[in-house]
Amino acid sequence: MSGTSLQAFLTIILSAFLVNVSDARPGKQSRPNIILIVSDDHGREAVGCYGNKVVKTPNIDRLASEGTRFSNAFCTVSSCSPSRSAILTGMQSHSNGMYGLEHQEHHFSSFDKILSLPVLLEKAGYRTARIGKLHVAPEPVYHFQKVLQEGAVNNPASIGRSPVEMADLCSPVFSESSEQPFFLYYATDDPHRSNSVLANGTPFFDGSRPNAFGNRTQAYPMVVENTFNPANVVVPSFLPDTRACREELAQYYQAISRMDQGVGRLISNLKAAGKYEQTVIIYISDNGSPFPGSKTNLYEPGMRLPCIVKLPNASRKNFVNDAMISWVDITPTILDFADFTGSIKQFQGRSFKNIIEQETVKGWDEVYASHSFHEVMMYYPMRVLRERRYKLIYNIAWKLQYPMALDLYQSYTWQSITKTKSGKLGQRTVQSYLQRPKFELYDLDKDPNELNNLADNVGYKHELKRMQDKLRHFQERTHDMWLSKWNYE
Template sequence: MFIKKLIRLVLLFAIIICCSNCDKKQSEKSVSETINTQNRPNIILFVADDHGTDALGAYGNPIIKTPNLDQLAKEGTKFNNAYCTSASCAASRSVILSGLFGHATGSYGHVHDYHHFSTYDTIKSLPVLLDKVGYETVRIGKYHVAPEKVYQFNTVLKANPRNTVEMAEKCADVLKADKPFFLYFCTDDPHRGHPFEPNQWDTPNNFGNKKEGYLGVETVTYNPKDVLVPDFLPDTKQTREEIAEYYQSVSRIDQGFGKLMQMLHETGKAKNTIVIYISDNGMAFPGAKTTVHEPGIKLPCIIKDPTKTEKDITSNAMISWVDLTPTILDMAKIDYDVNAFHGKSFYDIIGKKAVKGWDEIYASHTFHEITMYYPMRVVRNNNYKLIWNIAHRLEYPFASDLWASSTWQSVYRNNVEYFGNKKVKDYLFRPEFELYDLEKDPNETNNLANEETFKEVLETMKSKLKSFQSKTKDPWMIMWSHDASLQGSGVNL
């Protein structure tokens, strides 16, 4: 009897000790979480879909109405030389959320439907890294990356991605959260709308616009006669009509952005929230989206950081979307291995007009849709830019929505010689190398690659590309000299 009582006492004592340790561990966890989250800013990354610098008041367009985004520029820093790495939605977004070029992660093109490109599951993405230190990570709107276990967010909100006002309203609880939050706010605007191919070829695409409009959104329309036609596009009736629709879609973005900022101010958290506005690639017109020419990859980037005292700053520093993940980790005060990313943080140059060392960017495009194989690699160093069209023997491919556009069809159906400032044949059949001096030739019309006086520049730029490809483990490096050193065995062991 005594032994049984002794055993019971020992078991009871063990249970008490165990519970005490559990409470201690739980207490330690709570303290740890407090340390992780204290003094960290909230971060909003607002990503538009196919929006170029051509359609923003802050970037010099006097016609389009974007008062809320223009106000963001007045309160923060506007970057004049901000670049995506690939002018394709999914490929670009994988870079934004990983800090790695798509050719190194398997993110070669679109993830949806039969395209089925997907990021390697060993990649640690931005939302996962933020979650580890206590951030509430939330996404709403366009996702377009895969697999979800790599790009995992704590919370997924649902709203019409064409109605940014509705999207903003769905974020109310996020803005009030006790924990610091990372809000990944992605619109479908101003991407072309369905159907891509109209019944009448010369009908302009709607760019998501509807005659009845959207609840809570003021419909802002534009006269095709008033829009600005970029030099790379033909100045036709069809082009102007489509740009007018594009502008309308951009104005809808602006209203939703304004609503989100209003809600943020009402929570009292604006002073501790960093706001970033970017796009995934350039306007959805031939000559921009899916190309690595300037209209396709040179994009808006406006950042408001309340901790920076300088406002209304315009920076000419060259930054890239591959720099965004390390920059946001710096914003969040997170220690990380700088060698884990291909990009580098530009956090320290936000709010500064003149900076040194930010004079080079790289781009890497391989696919858009799976039927659009046309790998291109790019280096821009100061004013010189080199494009290597690896598949130059192929006809340049069209995205399905761009081919069906009345802008392109107006040229194609009428056998017009020029598409904007380039001949149609030169648009479709490209040389292996394109070398431009962007200071003298911002429209990229005068290819210097075959000129003897620029031979040394060409070779220098080629060397930079090769070094870039080697450092980032680009499989397409094999196309220089059949060097298969980066290819691996091709066998699963």
Template sequence: MIFFNLKEQTKKLLPLFLGCTLVLSFSCQKIEKTVQVKHSNKKQPNVILFVADDHGKDALGCYGNNVIQTPNLDQLSAQGTTFNNAYCTSASCAASRSVILTGKFGHATGSYGHTHDYHHFSTYENEKSLPLLLEEEGYYTARIGKYHLAPEKVFHFEKTLKADQRNTVQMADKCKPVFESEKPFFLYFCTGDPHRGKSTGPNWYDPNSFGNKREGYKGVETVAYKPEDVIVPSFLPDSKESREELAQYYESVSRIDQGFGRLMDNLKASGKLENTIVIYISDNGVAFPGAKTTLYEPGMNLPCIIRDPFIKEKGNTNDAMISWVDLTPTILDYVGADYKEKAFHGKSFKKAIINQDSTGFNEIFASHIFHEITMYYPMRVVRHNNYKLIYNIAHKLDYPFASDLWVSSTWQQINRSKAKYYGKRTVKDYLERDEFELYDLKKDPDEVVNLANNDNYKEVLENMKERMQTFQEETNDPWKLFWSRDYSLQGTGLDL
């Protein structure tokens, strides 16, 4: 240690002290934008976040489908809390996953669309994600399966496990070492199912396989479905093509269910089941036109089942409106982290689970910009109580298609036959959208009667617009400039 006479050194140190003061003053402005977590001395629960790929509420027994076989997920529902009004904020894989792990909307973090191939969107490097925050809390963090995030330094996990994303049984067995951790663990388990596979035929009339194989997957029992038995959601045409593809989709979902069951068996065998929070969600809706990539209900109102082993009451259903931007603060709340609420755009809904009280959870927002880079179609959504407003910022453009949805036999049957309707919507209304779409979901759950131009709903429309503008201001949404067309808000273009 070096000692010095303070009086003699004051003149030498004063300039340095003043400089440091200026640096600290400048840094404090940035600290407010970062997430700081203080360590807790409480016994911390383990957390498993299980994220399926393109799985809608339409294909789960616990959400009312009496055809599909999902006994393990149904059991999770029977042991936990099933949310009826859980929403992704962007109905696109990569963009949605960034929101899940940052607690912020993608328009504020640069997570505009896909990270892979030439799309190459990436989250800002100064963001701090959930696995990093949990690691600071003393957690062992591990991931397996689909990643679809960038950059790695922002979404870093201590351990990356390798397995076939389509074989969730194999994935579950690969996770056994995680359960042996002496530290509390966070496992991010992401399947490749039930995402569509590559187009299966050159004529586009063959049903997509959704990753299914004739020979099946090792350790997985193939659960096949007949097209005539499936339940066709109301947003889809009840056609031969839709039914064939839904049957393939169901098979892929049943594969997920088996893997989830194996994961829970392995967790129970480890002795840690009763100290583990288990969360099941999907990144966005089913991969059919009208769901995935849209902010209609089939695209964003998703399964969310949470098992909190410390709650005595089981089999609860909850109507609280929550969204994926709330997941990071909720998990931090569960593990006892002392975090700044203003560091996130979402808020913890832990109390809604523990108290089974949805009070204060009557509004959600959504923000979609890209899927693939050729799919620029920014949309914003506010749902408040029963009303939902969609703002189609690029409404003068035809609604774009994801490549896998365009080639689907379900869509091509409509496209080639020049059909007037796609489900309950006209094809014209699906492709050519109004600037504003206002729906009363209680009276019109299929979102087919746009009230935005109805004089009887002027007051409702203006109220919803105000809520949306406030949301955009508070989350620093660059697309807020389209309300005023004040393009000076884009900045100077100079790198200053």
């Protein structure tokens, strides 16, 4: 495609995403405050209220006990920047332009004309503030009125690794005398892996020891560092039950416990300001856990995540909702809470506000996912349709070997696998993990670990064709440039 034709193509796409905000309603006292908590790489298998009896997440669990826990919540892409762009725009990352990680050397950025959640909330009369990790660009697209303190990606010295301190820095937002409601974006670096360094600061990349996950000898301010015995951690089925993996999970749990204390302090400060019952609180993770088989994958561990919503004066508590929701639904839902009345054309998600406390819901039975890159050299586009029973993964560049994220490849867990005779990642062989077929079709009722690919099974050819047609239509309506692969292959 020539430069001129590409520019014309993008112009057509962007024109489809224009939004009329002239009728956005000004702020009024009756509207709730809104807090969106986004942790970094927190898999649902490591949350107490989702069934883990070892990890310590009492504050997240308490939030769930006072609100609604979604049992079928999914990110759209299991990679930090693209996922956060979907959360904050209501659009798939291949539609908003954030194809991969927003690092300076990668230069992935959303299109300039995209209108993000904080920008739209400001137009609706909300005060907007953020703290911690942003990891999306450009700034005018993702503009917040206040940056309480900037986080730094994967830096143990940044505020994002000190969640209780983060929570205290948010207190002025709660106590400010204003008739305008507020929107706070609280985004930790925990429990992301940290840069691999020795105690003396020397980096190491040989996978010879567990990653620290931001943990350090000197405790973070006001944090009680809970340590875990590797013998006691819960090894999920997608990981190998090895000494190396257990030692890394123990470090991971410690980072989760630290992050949970930040959530607790944030809620405590909100209550002290008398704003708890006037505030919608949403807790999610951007993507799956930072282990092979989860993060950067669109297998279940990578995309099925925690989502907890606490409503003002909730009528149902400790409620479990099984509606299938996606991170592209987050922005439409928050704008619905904000009583935003603008005409939105860019959204590819929809509001789930009215079903949060419903016992039985209809029409929430499928989600779509889209991965293109992690780092710029890690090109491996995948498109996914996930239904209640069946799941279809389309590996667009299937002839390539699956490229692993550098921190996962260098991890103690992965390197220990490569040194064993079994060569297995959980129940999956290393070979099948690295070399994938064009289509993967799974019956999740019979095969929850996604091990038995039915795409070549003649007994499932009708299911395969039906889901392929739906997936292709998804690519058409989201203006996916990878749609062309259907035509020339």
